[in-house]
Amino acid sequence: MSLRVEQSLSQLLHEAFISLRTLGKRSVLALLGIVIGSSSVVALINIGHNAAVDAAMIFKDMGTDTLIVQFPPKGGANVPMRSRLDLHAVRQAVAGIAHIGALTLFSGPIVFHGRSVNANFVGSTPDIQPAMRLVVQQGRFLSSFDTHETYGVIGDQIAQALGAPGDPVQLGDRVRINDYLFLIVGILHNQPRAMLMPVQANESLFIPAEGMRRIYATPQISNVIIRAAPGQDMECIAKAAAAALQRQLTDHDVDIQVPQQMIDGMTRQSRTFAYLLLALGAISLVGGGVGVMNVMLMNVSQRRREIGIRMALGARRRDIRNLFLIEAVTLTAVGALCGAVLGMTAAWFYAWLSGWEFALAAAALPLGVGSTLWVGLFFGIYPAVSASRLQPVEALRDE
Incomplete structure (x- = not known):
């Protein structure tokens, strides 16, 4: 029984290929429409997935356990911050805080051996290093014992810009800011860019917070960086902090940015974007399905006599229907297989042009190939049923 079924199926497939080949250009055009539709679905799903991954990478190095605090003046008044x-006291009041540090920001030229570059001057408290995940390449970071010292920890990019062949910035060197010389006690490792951080470590010189008065007469805290202990509810910590x-504070509000909320918002936007792209691909696929139905209807019209002969020789209606289906x-x-290959290639090429790291979306191939087969089945039903309902006498009479 199973052997007979296998022979019948293989015979149907053989006849299907012969019939499609006889249609010539019509089959090729219908196949092209299916390939375009299938590749659109696969490519657009992958492009949407890679766009979401790239957006999420913005927050990867910063970490979702970090909070950024700002202090806007109340009522829009121009009131100096403390x-x-x-x-x-904040750390004692909020049990889930692992590290908390404050930043005072200013910018200007920094001079080393006659070479000058613009840099960010960051007055920082000692706990700012673990709060910002700063990694020291050489030397050490600032400690609580350096409060009144003219010490500095320099970012990698500023150190490279100030250095020269044979004269790099090294530990123990002094750089000049205005009329003060700051001793370099640490050089930071090259840090990845963290978009939510108020300052980029590579472009900065970190000095003790008290030392900012040597550079700027009235320093003001611009941000507080909080890093939570593992496993904490970030929204609860944000409210408590x-x-x-x-x-x-009396004249300023406290505005805390929670990265996880932003990531969730970006995830929802990316999902909406992916659905939109999927809808565009589905429209292309439906267009290909209409082409398949058109070809199959033309096929039925051209093979009416063949259908009549088959029925006269004993073929059942379901046999005719299954043949065309x-x-x-x-x-x-x-078309689905060709479209899958073409779609993956297009998605990889788009990611390469955009500078993204290509990642295969798990749903791309199943959705692309599966939806294409479903469209072919859906648009092939009507021609197949139409062929099976032909009357043998009328079909044989057809010229």
Whole structure:
């Protein structure tokens, strides 16, 4: 029984290929429409996936356990921010905080052996290194014992810009800012860019927060960086930290950015974007399905006498229906496979042009190939059923 079924199926496939080949250019054009539709679905799903991955990478190095605190003036008034906050009290009030540090920012030229570049001057508290995940390449970071010292920790990019062949910036060198010389006690490792951080470490010189008065007469805290302990609820910590900081401020509000909320928002936007791309690909695929139906209807019209002969020789209606249905599915299956290859190639090429790291979306191939086969089956049903409903006498009479 199974052998007979296999022979019947192989015979149907053989006849399907012969029939599609006799259609010539019509089959090729229908196949081209299916390939374009299938490749569109596969490519657009992958492009949407890679866009979402690339967007999420913005926050990867920063970490979702980091909070960025800003202090906008109340009512839009131009009120100077305080130069000091009791961060120890905040840490005591909020149990989930692992590290907390404050930043005071200024910018200007920094001079080394007659060479000058613009840099960010960052007045920082000692705990800012673990809070910002700063990695020291040489030397050490600032400690609580350096409060009144003219010490500095220089970023990798600034060190490279100030150095020269045979005269690099090294530990123990002094750089000049205005009329003060700052001793380099540490050189940072090259840090990945963190988009939410208020300052890029590679372009900065970190000095003790108290030392900012040597550069800027009225320094103001611009940001507080909080890093939570593992496994904490970031929204709860943000609310508790905001309340603790607000108790120390009268003229400023506390605005805390929670990266996880931004990531969730970006994920929802990326999902919407992916659905939009999938809809565009589906439209192309439906167009290809219409082409398949057109070809199959033309095939039925041209083979009316053949259908009548088959029925006269004992072929059942379901045999005729299955014959044309298999032809439609065969055409779309070939188009689906070609479209999958073309779509993956197009998605990889787009990622390469965009500078993204290509990652295969798990749903791309199943959705692309599966939806193409479903479209071929759907648009092939009507021609197949139409062929099976022909009356043998009328079909044989056809010229």
